[in-house]
Amino acid sequence: MSERTIRGSGAVWRASRAAVKRRRVQTVVIGLVVFCSTATVLLALAVISAARAPFDTAFEAERGAHVNAVFDPAEASAEQLAATAHRPGVEAAAGPFDQAVVTIPTDWVGRPPGPLTLVGRPDPAAAPVDRVELLSGRWATAPGELVMATAGGSGEGNLGKSVTTNTGLKLTIVGSAADMSQSAGGWVTPEQAAALHPVGRQMLYRFADADTEQQLTASLDKATEGLPKDAVANGQSYLVLKQAFSAGADAYLPLMTVFGVLGLIVATLIVGNVVSGAVVSGYRHIGVLKSIGFTPRQVVTVYLTMVSVPAAVGTVLGTAAGWAAAYPILQTAFSGIATGTAVIAPAGWLPVATLLGVPLLVALAALLPASRARRLSAAQAISAGSAPRTGRGLKVQRWLSGTRLPRAVSLGLGQPFARPARTALTMAAIALGVVTVTVTTGVTGTLAKAMSAPDEYTHIDVLTGGFTVDKGAPRLTQEQTEAMLHAAPGADRVSVRGLVRVAVVGQPQVVFANFYGGDAMVDHSRLNVVEGRPATGLGEAEAGPAFLDQRGLKLGDKVTLVLDDRQTTVTLVGLESQGNANALTSNDATRALLTPDRHVVEYDVRLAAGADAKAYQDAVSAADPTLSTSVVTAGTAGPVVAIRTFSTTFSVLLSVVAALGVFNTLLLT
Incomplete structure (x- = not known):
């Protein structure tokens, strides 16, 4: 039994390999379809995952503030604000911290002149809320020291540099830090902040109910109940920061998702069409395989292997191409956004998911048509050839033959009724190709119009x-x-x-x-x-x-x-x-x-x-x-060129996939 099994497995592989070599056009079609579809799906998933997961992960790691509330010092004392940390619904709180605004009259560390919001805080590494992450240097421990907030990069090159305010105060940068709560433009010691005549006091809250804006508003009202009416100068919600965080990526999500879904559907339909056609056109080959001793299961295995080999190659190449393109696309999507300590990168599980999921999808799409092979006897397969089963579309063909249409035309019009499944798949491929081009043209035209020059001048x-x-x-x-x-x-x-x-x-x-x-x-x-x-x-x-x-x-x-x-x-x-x-x-x-x-x-x-x-x-x-x-x-502005290049590339890829499906149908016919 063991010897027969080994010999049978070797025969199945040799037959599959021969089928792959002999059916080169079908092999190329399957590989290209899967390549394009894998790349588009991975890109779509990369943008979606990057827009949703990084903020939540970094925010929770820092114990970010659900609400950053600024109070008027003239309306509420520090003792009154400290008491709000123990109100019902408050999970944790930090503060009050003095908040002051200073003006920098000249360019400083690559930034233009202007105001700078400073908050006086002790080292926040173990704070119950808003554990600001120190990226370089150390925390401010003495007057005249400044920890600069940065949205990206370590800021190590700025350590030791000085900043002078319009009042002559000199602050030396001793550290660079980032926080997901965006609670300040920089941090100084509490003593330094108090000497700057603070215009506000900052309280950072985490609430038990913080899923919606309504819950946050209600929680802040409960926490500040009993304070003067005008005590709260401002309250910044973390939900607003989260929405702003993914705003750039959201502009890409609809386009990426459409291409990803279309690519997946096109891949499934075209692969099913190609494999179905391969089985139908290979009836004689199936009969030969059965006549020399191949079992029905082995015949199915031959045809599944025949489609899995190019699909595996297309999946690997598509995953590599999609993964390589994901990083520059994400950098574009999140450009100009304060990402804080969040890591903007596609999820590490995406390549594994596509490498496993796409071949499985291809195998499932191929299983149904390939399983038809096991129901044919050797004699039926050899005698059937590549002709459709008797009686299929016969009435339509007879009616067409009785019209005055040329015989070639009537025979051609009768083919869709003779092979309805193949016709349906081909029509679906054509429809998806048209949808892809239409969506791309509309979206690209709209975005380009919004970003391009308002006139035709140089x-x-x-x-x-x-x-x-x-x-x-x-x-x-x-x-x-x-x-x-x-x-x-x-x-x-x-x-x-x-x-x-x-x-x-x-x-x-x-x-x-x-x-x-x-x-x-x-x-x-x-x-x-x-x-x-x-x-x-x-x-x-x-x-x-x-x-x-x-x-x-x-x-x-x-x-x-x-x-x-x-x-x-x-x-x-x-x-x-x-x-x-x-x-x-x-x-x-x-x-x-x-x-x-x-x-x-x-x-x-x-x-x-x-x-x-x-x-x-x-x-x-x-x-x-x-x-x-x-x-x-x-029309030559950078964003316009990028949008047109991106959408045109994917439109061409999916149109080629749909065209290959039509070409394969014509070839089989």
Whole structure:
């Protein structure tokens, strides 16, 4: 028995290997279909897992705060706030910590001038809430020391550097840290914070009921019951941070999921179609195998092996390709988002899941048609050949033969009725191919329109560089630079973008504020406003959905901006198509309410029709070598190119898969 089993297994393998070599077209079709489908499914799962798991994992590891509440020191004492930690529903609490806002008047460690929110805390390593993770250096233990908050990187290169506030206070960076609660822009000792005349006191809470915003609001109300009505200046929910964390990836999720699901369905249908066709067209081969002693089970094994070999190769290559592409896609999806200590990477189990799951799916799709082989006797298989069973579609074929259609046409029209299963699978493949192209065209067109240039002109980006070792100090002032850009040959319009960091009253984190001015308060790189209107009036601002979601804001709300001991209230009047989660946009008139310095970082020059872009760049460089120029034409912006490349690649892959299914059907017919 053992000898016969070994000899039988060897015969099955030799027959399977011969079938793979002989049916090269089918082998290539199966391998390519599985390759494309595996890559798309792995990419879709990678983005989904990265958008959901990292925040929760890092947040729980740090005992993140469900609510970061800031209280008015004039309304509630430190003793009153400390007592709230023992109220019903409070699972744990940390604080109160003094919170102060200082202004940094010059560039510091790669950051522009602006306000900095500081919180006075002792070493939080063992804190019951918000265990800030120290990435480099040590915690502040003496006055004059600063632990800088960072959204990414260790910050080790900044250790030992000094920061001087507008009041002359010198702070030395002794450490760099990150926290998922985003509770501060930096940390100092409690004594240092108290000396800075704090404008708020911070309490960090973890509640027993914290699954929804309603529960968090109710829990905070219970914890602060008995305090003066205006004691709570602001409360930041961790759910808002979590939503902002995955906001960038959410823009990719629908597109990735559609491609992943379509790839999976196409793979299943096409493999089933190919294997079914292989069994039908190989009836004579099946008969020969049975006539020389192959059992029905061995015949099924031959055909399952025949499809599993290319499927395994396609799965391995598709997994490798999808895994390699997952990292750059995730970096793009989470760019501009404060990820804190969360690790942005695809889940480690994904390659294992695809390596095991896809071949299993292929085997299941192949099992049903392959099992038909075991019901055929050797004589039936040899005599049947590749013809359909008698009587299938006979009435339709007879009716078609009686029409005036050419015989070739009537025979062709009758084939779908002779093989209904194969026809259904082929139609499904065609339909999915059309759906893929339609979805891709629509989504790509919409995203590209939202991100591309608003006109067909050529634009020149002019970036201000400041002092550089090789080019020296800038030759021109801001006003002289703008006048030169207007006067250079070919200029049609010059827009100006100023950038500063401003504090938002009631928020622990400072934000970037873009102020547009010049000939027009919009340039080619500014995002489109998809709801409301552009912020062109005094005291108006616009922002992306991530900015609003992270702070619990909506259109029509007012926020107060603070810069250089000045403050002004702006109304959110426009929603941008996306935008940085830590940036808002306003105009030059509103900027003047906060600071007389325009803080220009970029000029957008729209060239006149037919102007020589290279000559304009040369003229700018000759006037001031510290200015950096680049040419941008309509539709060539980075995000637009990335979206088109990504969607086109996957559209072509899935269209090729569907086309191969149709080709295989025609070949078998």
